[in-house]
Amino acid sequence: MALTDSRVTIHMAASLDGFIARKDGSTDWLETRDSFDGGETLSPDYIADFLQTIDCYVMGSRTYETALGFDEKGFGWSYGDKPVFVLTHRDLPKRRETVELVCGDLAELLRGRLRALYRSIWVVGGGAVAGECLRRNLADEVRYSLVPVLIGDGVRFFEDLDRDVSLHLMEVTAYKSGMIALRHEVRP
Numbered sequence: 610m611a612l613t614d615s616r617v618t619i620h621m622a623a624s625l626d627g628f629i630a631r632k633d634g635s636t637d638w639l640e641t642r643d644s645f646d647g648g649e650t651l652s653p654d655y656i657a658d659f660l661q662t663i664d665c666y667v668m669g670s671r672t673y674e675t676a677l678g679f680d681e682k683g684f685g686w687s688y689g690d691k692p693v694f695v696l697t698h699r700d701l702p703k704r705r706e707t708v709e710l711v712c713g714d715l716a717e718l719l720r721g722r723l724r725a726l727y728r729s730i731w732v733v734g735g736g737a738v739a740g741e742c743l744r745r746n747l748a749d750e751v752r753y754s755l756v757p758v759l760i761g762d763g764v765r766f767f768e769d770l771d772r773d774v775s776l777h778l779m780e781v782t783a784y785k786s787g788m789i790a791l792r793h794e795v796r797p
Contacts, residue, residue: 615724619732619739620752621766622788628763629736634671643757643787650785663691664727667719670697672734677704692727694718696738719747736768743767743774748795751776757787 621629622639630636666688668676673695680686686705693708695701696718701710711718715738723730732742742748753766775796782790 615728615730616749617719617724617730617732617742617747618750618752619742619748620754621734621739622754622756623766624758624760624763625755626759626761627766628760629734629766630675630764631760632763634675634764636675638758638760639756641757641786641788645783645785645787648783648785648787660689662729663731664729665692665694665723665731667694667696667723667730667732667738669735669738670695670699670701672738673697673701673708675734677702680704694723715741716745716747736765739766740768740770743795744769744771746795746797750779750795751791751793753791753793755789755791 623629624638631638673693676687688707690707693705694711695708696712696715697710698712703710719730719742732738732748739748743751776793777796778791779794780790780792784790
């Protein structure tokens, strides 16, 4: 049985032209050198407090491999000690006890299993998983962090949408880095 107030949130950072990675999977463009004086500052305390509100993460295998690469390069593991569910059919390395490799139906995982255990479920990558969540009406909200760069081509935020998805704008925040965070509620 699902928790009545559980929410599935899709979140990713993307270039202004809608790509979450280059075609080769690289995300070197995420670091911005832009500056917007009127923007808010993302303090480490604010980020730490916000991350505490997330109960678990869901991601695809390529996003997981990217996260492992960041960790190996010394950037750390972005997901702390929270449970991470990786959707994959491949045999991937499991380097943390908090990671579970999952092969199966996305709706069954989100509706049947995770909503019964967690209030705040964040789908953090990639484009195929985000698109599948929207196609199957599995997401409650979309958070879209726009990075002030155009990369021209790459992996789209939402892959293979087969219909329009109506959204309602809930929040807009501009940051000193030039990044803009959008929060939308998914309309049924």
